[in-house]
Every structure is written in C-alpha cells, then in structure tokens.
Amino acid sequence: MLLRVSDARFVRGGCELIAPFSIGLAAGERGTVLQPNELAAKIAARIAAAIVKPTCGSVFVGDFDARLQPAQAKRLVGFVAARGFAGGTRSLEREVRFRADVWDLDAQTMRRNAETIYAALELVVPLDYAHAVALALAPDVAVVVLELPPAGVEDALARLRPNAALMSTSR
Amino acid sequence: MNGTRATLAIARRDLRPSSVLGIAARVLLGALSASFDMETVAPIIVYAYCVIAATSAGLELRVRDLTYFTAPLYGRQLARAHALTAICVALAAPVTIVTIAAIRHATWPWPHAVATLAGSIVAALVALSGTLRRGGAAMAYALLAVAAGALIMTLAQAGVPVYAWLAFAALLGFLALRAFGETLARYDPLE
Numbered sequence: 001m002l003l004r005v006s007d008a009r010f011v012r013g014g015c016e017l018i019a020p021f022s023i024g025l026a027a028g029e030r031g032t033v034l035q036p037n038e039l040a041a042k043i044a045a046r047i048a049a050a051i052v053k054p055t056c057g058s059v060f061v062g063d064f065d066a067r068l069q070p071a072q073a074k075r076l077v078g079f080v081a082a083r084g085f086a087g088g089t090r091s092l093e094r095e096v097r098f099r100a101d102v103w104d105l106d107a108q109t110m111r112r113n114a115e116t117i118y119a120a121l122e123l124v125v126p127l128d129y130a131h132a133v134a135l136a137l138a139p140d141v142a143v144v145v146l147e148l149p150p151a152g153v154e155d156a157l158a159r160l161r162p163n164a165a166l167m168s169t170s171r
Numbered sequence: 172m173n174g175t176r177a178t179l180a181i182a183r184r185d186l187r188p189s190s191v192l193g194i195a196a197r198v199l200l201g202a203l204s205a206s207f208d209m210e211t212v213a214p215i216i217v218y219a220y221c222v223i224a225a226t227s228a229g230l231e232l233r234v235r236d237l238t239y240f241t242a243p244l245y246g247r248q249l250a251r252a253h254a255l256t257a258i259c260v261a262l263a264a265p266v267t268i269v270t271i272a273a274i275r276h277a278t279w280p281w282p283h284a285v286a287t288l289a290g291s292i293v294a295a296l297v298a299l300s301g302t303l304r305r306g307g308a309a310m311a312y313a314l315l316a317v318a319a320g321a322l323i324m325t326l327a328q329a330g331v332p333v334y335a336w337l338a339f340a341a342l343l344g345f346l347a348l349r350a351f352g353e354t355l356a357r358y359d360p361l362e
Contacts, residue, residue, distance in 0.1 A: 043361060051240050052359040070356075075243035095238075101180030102242045136241075 001026050001060075002076070002165040003143050008047050008057035018043050020057070025165035027142070030158060033169045038148065041169040042082060045147035048167050049079035061143055075103070078136035078164075082148040084128030085135055092118075092131050096138060103139045114138040117160060124156045125149075137161065174248060181239065181252035182259075185232055190256070193231065194263045197224050201267030205275075214328075217268055218287060222320035225261035225291035226313055229298025232257055237360050246356025247349075254296060254348055261295035262288060286327030289340040294320030296347035303354050319343055 003025045010018045018040040021033050033048070035041040046052035047059060050066035050073040059066035061073035085092065096114050100107035114134040121130040129150055137144065137160070144157060146168040154168055201224075204217050234253050242249075265287045272279045294316045301312030323343070326336035 039361070046360070049241065051237075052361065053357075071243045071245050071248075074241060077241075079241045081237055098180050098184055098238075099242075102177045102244065104176055 002062060003048060003167060004058075004060040005048055006058045008044070008054040008059060010043050010047065010052070011055040018047075022057075023048070023167060025143070025167055027163050027165060030154060030166040031168075033167065035169060035171050037171055038082075041148050041171045045079070045145050045167075045169040048169075049077045049145040050074050051079060075139075076142045078133075078139065078141035078144045080129070080132045080136045080144070080146045080149065083132075084126065085131035092135070095135055099135060099138065105139055110138045113140060120160055121153070121156055125153045129153065133157065143167070177242070177244060177248065178252040178255060181249065182255045185253060185256035186259075187233075190231070190260060193228070194260055197228075197260070197263040198267045200224070201264040202271055205268040205271035205277075214283075218290070218321070218324045221265045221268070221287050221291050222294050222317055222324065224264040225294035225320055226298045226316040228260035228263075229257045229295040229316060230301050230309070230313060231260075232299065232302055234299070234302045234355070235360060235362070237362075240358070240360045245352075246354070246358075247352035249355050250299070250348055250352035253299060253302075254351070257295040257299055258292050261291045265291045282327050282333050283324075285333070286324045286336065286340075289337060290320040290323035293323055293340050293343045293347065296344045296351070299351045300347065300354050303358050319347075 001024050003023065005021065005023045007020055007022050008018070009016060009020045019035055021044055023031050023033055025031050033044050035044050043052055047054050050059060050061055050070050053067055061076045064073040064076070066073040085095070092114070093111070096111050097107055100110040117137050118130050118134040121133055124130075125133070133153065141164065143165045144161060144167070146153065146166070148170065149168050154166060157166055200220065204220050232253055239249055269284045269287070272284070297319045298313060298316035301309045301316070304312060323336055323340045326339065
C-alpha cells in the first residue's frame with residue numbers, strides 16, 4: 001500500500017472542519033475523497049500529502065508515518081494545489097530549478113520530466129493547473145494527491161503515471 | 172540529502188526583488204545615520220534604527236508559501252534557510268553604519284559596534300516567529316524582537332563584559348531559531 005489514511009479528523013477551535021475519512025491506495029490505484037465544502041476538500045488533500053497534520057487518525061505514505069517522518073513521506077508525494085501555478089513559463093523554469101535544489105535531484109532530469117508532463121496536459125487542463133502538475137510530478141513521485149482537480153486531469157495522469165497511487169479530493 | 176543545497180535555494184527564493192530593494196533602503200538609511208557623530212549625537216538613532224530594521228527583516232519574509240511546506244524538509248531545516256535570509260537583510264544597516272564609521276575614523280568603541288550586529292541578528296531571529304502568526308500575536312513577537320535586540324545593545328552600553336552579553340545574545344538567537352523551527356513544524360498551511 002502506497003497511501004494509507006485511517007480515520008483522519010481535523011479539529012480547530014472545537015469545530016470539526018472535515019468529514020472524517022479513510023483511504024488506502026496501492027500502486028496504480030485511484031481514489032476520490034468527498035468532502036462537504038472547498039476548505040474541507042483542501043484540508044483532506046493536504047492531510048494525505050503530509051502537509052497538514054490530522055488532529056487524530058494516521059497517515060502513512062509508503063512505510064513512512066507522516067506525523068513522525070514528514071520529510072521522508074513528502075519525498076514520495078506529488079501534491080497539486082487547487083489554485084495551480086500562476087507564475088508563467090519563465091517562472092516555471094526557475095521553480096523547476098528551485099525544486100531540483102530542494103529535492104536534491106538533477107535539474108536537467110527534473111526539467112525533462114516537467115516538460116513531458118506539461119506537453120501531455122496542456123490541451124487537457126487549464127495551463128495554470130498543467131504547470132502545477134508538471135512541477136509536482138517532476139521528482140518522479142509514487143503518490144499523487146490532487147486538491148479539487150478540474151475534470152479530465154485524473155484520466156490524463158493515470159495514463160502518464162500508471163504506477164502511481166492517485167488520490168483526489170472533491171466537494 | 173544535501174541540506175546546504177536546499178538551504179541556499181530557499182534563501183535565494185526568499186530574496187525576492189522587494190527584499191533586495193529592502194536591503195538597498197537599509198544601506199541608504201544606514202549611510203545617512205552614520206553621517207552623524209556616532210557617540211555624541213546619534214547613538215539612540217543608530218541603535219533604534221538598526222533594531223527596527225532587523226525586526227522588519229524578520230517579519231517581512233513570506234514563509235507561508237505552500238511550496239515550502241510541500242518540500243521534503245523538516246521544520247528546523249526550513250527555519251535555518253529563512254533565518255539565513257533574515258540575518259543577511261538585518262545586517263545590511265548595521266554593517267553599513269560600522270563600515271562608514273570605520274572609514275570616517277569615528278570614535279565608536281568596537282564592543283558597541285559588535286553589539287549592534289549581535290542585537291540586529293537576535294531581533295531578526297525573534298521576529299521570524301511572528302511571520303506565522305496574525306494580529307496581536309504577531310505584534311507581540313515584533314515587540315519582543317525589538318526588546319531583545321535593544322537589550323543586547325543596552326547591556327553593551329551599560330558596561331557588561333563582552334563575553335557575557337555575547338553569550339546571552341547567542342543563547343537568545345539559538346532559542347529563537349529553535350522556537351521558529353518548532354513553529355514551522357507544527358504549522359498547518361490551510362490557505
């Protein structure tokens with residue numbers, strides 16, 4: 001199992017902000033988590049991507065507990081935010097270099113990966129979102145988490161990364 | 172994992188054009204304040220300016236950028252990278268002032284100059300924790316940063332031995348950086 005979320009809940013100020021959810025995805029599997037509103041869908045996606053810590057419940061990415069080993073867990077996840085990437089093509093190149101440095105990967109390989117992904121998606125989804133997906137998947141991740149994705153992106157990604165576990169959130 | 176490569180990449184990203192403009196403004200204002208007679212006319216102006224400029228250097232970083240939280244880094248690694256940028260910006264004003272004072276052969280005792288640099292670093296590090304808070308809490312961190320920076324400079328002025336206030340500054344800076352790292356590790360980016 002590449003992604004295991006068990007009974008994840010998120011409470012702030014005494015209010016439960018998401019509908020509790022569980023999901024388990026192996027390589028090549030796809031799953032969607034439904035939430036009551038946009039904020040809840042964002043929080044659920046970020047919990048699965050090890051960016052936000054659930055108030056209770058557990059999240060495992062590969063063999064890594066997202067609470068105890070967040071850096072190792074994040075290395076396996078490509079997270080695509082709902083707002084996409086609004087920086088344009090020049091900023092995209094800078095962003096790829098930045099991510100290559102932070103992920104400690106070869107910049108040329110990252111750039112080639114990003115270009116391949118972008119070319120496959122540019123006619124399928126809005127450009128901002130195609131940029132964001134290209135950036136998120138450039139490090140060759142095992143798990144892809146999509147926050148409120150536009151229609152059609154999941155099918156395109158399943159073709160691009162047939163061995164990745166693909167989770168999306170929706171409302 | 173090459174931590175230095177990631178640290179430098181984040182520091183470069185933090186240094187946006189507005190940060191470079193901020194450094195330039197601090198250098199210009201530093202040069203202006205150094206034109207006063209350091210020990211007789213303007214010590215309060217110089218110290219107050221340095222500590223406020225350092226506090227704003229810590230507070231103006233955009234550490235809430237979602238990209239930082241998706242990166243495979245621990246809070247302490249992110250904190251070190253942001254601290255590097257904040258310290259570089261914070262030192263712009265005092266380094267300018269110290270340099271101009273040295274060029275003009277102004278009578279500024281070296282412990283006071285070092286205290287200005289140390290106080291600026293401490294103020295910037297304390298202010299960093301305010302970047303992840305809002306409203307009153309952010310304001311409290313800004314005031315705490317000013318107070319911590321001013322305290323270091325005051326101790327040097329009051330004749331406390333150099334090793335004592337330098338050790339105190341190092342301790343404050345270390346605790347501030349550690350607290351910032353823990354805050355980053357606990358922070359949940361929901362926006």
